[in-house]
Amino acid sequence: MVRAEIAATGVVQGVGFRPFVYRLAKRHGLVGFVRNMGDAGVQIVVEGEKKKITKFIAAIRAEKPPLARVDDVKIKWSRATGEFTMFSVVKSEKAGLGLTSVVPPDIALCDDCKREMFDPADRRHLYPFITCVNCGPRYTIIEELPYDRPRTSMKVFPLCADCTREYRDPADRRYHAEPTCCSICGPKLELYDKDGERMDVADPTSETAKLLDDGNVIAIKGIGGIHVAAKTTDDNVVARIRKAFNRPQQPFATMSKDLKTIKKFAKINTLEEKLLTSYKRPIVALQKSSNCMLSELVSPGIDSVGVMLPYSGIHHLILHYGKDPAYIMTSANVSGLPMLIENDEAIRNLKGKVDYFLLHDRKIVNRCDDSVVKIVDGAPAFFRRSRGHVPDPVKLAFKSREKILALGAELNDTISILIDNNCFVSQHIGDATKVETLEYMHETAGRLMNLLGLKKVDVIAHDMHPLYATTTLATKMARRMKARTVAVQHHHAHLAALMAERGLDELVGIAGDGVGYGSDGTVWGGEVMVADLKSFERVGGL
Template identity: 40%
Template sequence: MTDGDTQTRRRIRVEGIVQGVGFRPFVYTLATRHGLTGHVGNDTTGVYIEIQGSPERVASFGDDLLSHAPPLAAIERVSNETITCRDDSGFHIDGSDSEGQRAVLVSPDVGTCAPCLSELFDPNDRRYRYPFTNCTNCGPRFTIVTDVPYDRAATTMADFAMCGDCAREYHTPTDRRFHAQPVCCPACGPTLRLVDADGRAIAASPADPIATAAALLSEGHVVAVKGLGGYHLATDATNQEAVATLRRRKRRGEKPFAVMAAHLDQARHLCHVDPAEARTLACPRHPIVLLRRRTQAVLAEALAPGERNLGVMLPYTPLHHLLAREHPAPLTMTSGNLAEEPIVCTEDAALERLGGVADYFLVHDRPIHARADDSVVRVVADREYPIRRARGYAPAPLPLPHPAPRPLLACGAELKSTFCLATARRAIVSSHIGDLENYETLRCFTEEIARLSRLFGIKPQVVAHDLHPEYLSTKYATDLATPDGPEPLGVQHHHAHIASCLADNGHSGPVIGVAFDGLGYGTDATMWGGEFLVADLTSFERRAHLVPVAMPGGAAAVKEPWRMAAAYLDAAFEAAPPPGLAVAERNAHHWEHVRAVARAGVNAPLTSSAGRLFDAVAAVVGVRDRVGYEGHAALELQQRADPHERGHYPVRITGAAPLRVHGTDLVRGAVDDLCAGADPATIAARFHNGLTDAAARVCLHLAEETGLGQVALSGGVFQNTLLLGALRARLERRGLRVLVHERVPTNDGGISFGQAAVAAATEGARA
């Protein structure tokens, strides 16, 4: 029987990130190559395909569909069935179907691909120096999508009618811009303008806003640059006066600025870059990567005061590539916002909010529909370790270990806010939003929940939240939970941390969970943060913790670590610390009052926080009495630590159910060494080693007691790679499997994912 004698027809459905990644053109090309007839289209759940031909060719098509999918596609599920053959003529792409239940996913934004870069710098190409060049393999996605299915009409490119040349590319199956929805060129696409802080156009000479902006940067000006998901504030990173001006205007305090290197070689001149870090810098997601700064790097001191690490990224849009070509020195590229506010994404908002920060604005007329800040990662043991998950990563879905029986919303915590929408086994964690401490950020939080709920067709029936009654995210959740609204489910903060790490690793537990962070509301109404839990996704037991101490002044102690030093010294030395300590002398005016507050317990809540223990030791050693941002003192203490020091301060572990870990012993050891004239670098190292030893001993004890062989490490303190690496190595040497974060941050940016995992598993257990 010949190839044409027998025909079969298959209906195939593909779900996952399959829109906006060139999947329909890929299917068209594949079907044509195999000599098959039928059609392909987008709908609200993904991509549907009908394919007809000989059984052998249809089978071969199915194999190639999975093995040769577009590089940006993420296939979650493929289903198919045999249907009745039809009389088709060729293969074609259908118009999109917008009816039905929404379940389609949207691709994150993708950095400029090599072919587009080649066109960008080719004087003979019609897109030469065009800052909005893109194709099916790169460019804006999530930040321009207004609806699904993903078609040009459902993006912010809808108002830009394609010229004849772009239309030909869009409709030519062999072209890499075949059905590339943001396709455009200088004749028909968005345009760039340079304006001053009053919105008045700046004449470009030559007629190139990018070249003019680069010249202004070289003169020391601050330029706001409209990117994919919002504005950057740019300055020449080698110009001390310009960077200091930006820091002052932005009210940035001492928090480091990120740097955009023009290319990988320049990044290597600024920082030590190992092969895994180089791959991460250059990957299509293009995050900011935290790297070890070279001492000889020529950079402004105001860029990252006192920092041994530097956040570096490479250009990821044509606009950034062109700017880097015109201004070859490294540039600061920090989020376009004022302190603690969300990143601005419209020209009006930029001029209003950043008019006192930037001197000039490089703007364009392609609207940004979704904010997306830059993602930040470290590379630990050759793998990405997320610090902030945003552009390039969100809203890619994450799998849940247990399916959610009902659609749910998890509202996250207060700091580093994210939320998570989940249905079935799919969790969609929002882009980083920020700290819910002001109206603008809260408004961004609520608007984004409404937008993503509509975009992904998720109407929550369960709303998970933190136990802290004063978190704005908790108040939002409880306000939603009306008799006709979603059912509320409170999740303890540190249980959510461990659940987040479990779900990140596709694990259900039980595990020994070490949750070290700043502060989280405990079930006993004290502030936890140095916890050892035995936990799975539905429950936890607090089996050990740091001995609580007073936090004099409450929230003031977070910003003034010397207060924690006063409380810890009182506890460590039974109210009689050695006289003449420098930390007491530096803060003599308030010292005795703060000690009295700590003893009285008035406005001095008890806390077991590992973060506050780090603060106390940092202040005692003289690293920092006051901080400019969360974790500031702990970060500098880590950087001071001598990596060659092997000594440690012994720590008592007493009691039972739960064990009590005496952090005061670490403070006493630090003070004794300080009084003996030890170097702060030695003290910092011995403190880290002592905490590592104590944590390892607790984990090993609990492993023996419970028979558990897995340990999960989570919480913001584990951004400290010195502590993370040492504890992980110690436990693995003793035969335990250690789970760490790989896809969501270990800090509070991962809390919403953990809440969703707990809610899904809890709901499933009740069903």
């Protein structure tokens, strides 16, 4: 008899990995345990016949749960100790494996949960926070690792007896599903009027749908933040939002019930259909059809409209009751500030701008705007890479010897952390010209480092512009962490990002990005560069 101590890394927490390993070990007649580790990895210790263990390890890779990604499996063999009589899921360990793993992004409601939610015989009938091991919020509710309920914003909702039974039953789909809950023990939705007074309604989601169809503008708290929602078929309603939020031109994202309904106002090709229905559920920019019945004011002056399918129980229910073909679902934020996530700040900031508030009592830990994708030349291109993708890394073609934190420039910022060949790009942060957004950037850097098990980085990269607030922040953080700073020329950074994304090591590129601080101390505009990852030659510009 032998013993194998196995370290599995990748996306292995929050994706049903422990229940999967448990079943696999049982099937192979092995004893031992599986547990989550403090750096998002999973440790498995098994004892049994070597042949069986080898098959078990092969099956970990071959049969992994659909949402898991197994990057690496490290094995340490030794003689069996005989200390186990069975296989079990044991308490998580704060310590890490010393390898890079990552928590999963948020996952759209799965088909099984959706079926149960609309089944009158199910005990979660019409309960919007229904979830299981295969779906639901992850990144947006995680405070700390290892991923267990007490370290998520579900910690204030102790499981009821029925939920506990499911959570402990290895045969159940909710075995160790950390955010699981029901109407008895889980979060609740409440509807509030324009003054923030709680309304006494029997069913907040059907009431919300009715109010939307009547032309009201409603702030709706979802998974990663708060949306401003309204019907799309009434010019006056859309015009009201544009005026109240001072967004004269920016296209509004919309949400529609299903593909059949979307096809009534927009064209969908196979690739777009795949994106729309993926568990990441991004907003996809679709071409409007010739008989599009949505108000021209939804995306004024352009021939496309951003559409997503519902991704949480809250959205599914509202769209189930609603009659409009699509509803505006645009991030609720005021004048360039981060999207609102707290109930009281939403009421305070949106008073006078919306007619009602549909809010719930689960805290959003990591704010995450919707991702926006458009098919360009037959491949998806991101306008915004956020919910559903973060914190999944972008894999680079090279490895970095040092750990690097990169802050954005001034506008439309994200931050990135580079470990080996994994580039962890944060959710959309916004314009760091505002002090609140800069604070949010600082906080996001800290949270992401924490989730990646980093106490410090070696290098902080920032824009070359000496007067950007992000440059000051980089200097401040570098001093605290005793890290080096590296100033990067703005247009070169854009081209380097392209090279990293496409696995190139040099290119001739045009960075048509308006203003950026040049390496000669003057302001540069659109630049033509011959560049590699380290350096560039400016061969033309505006």
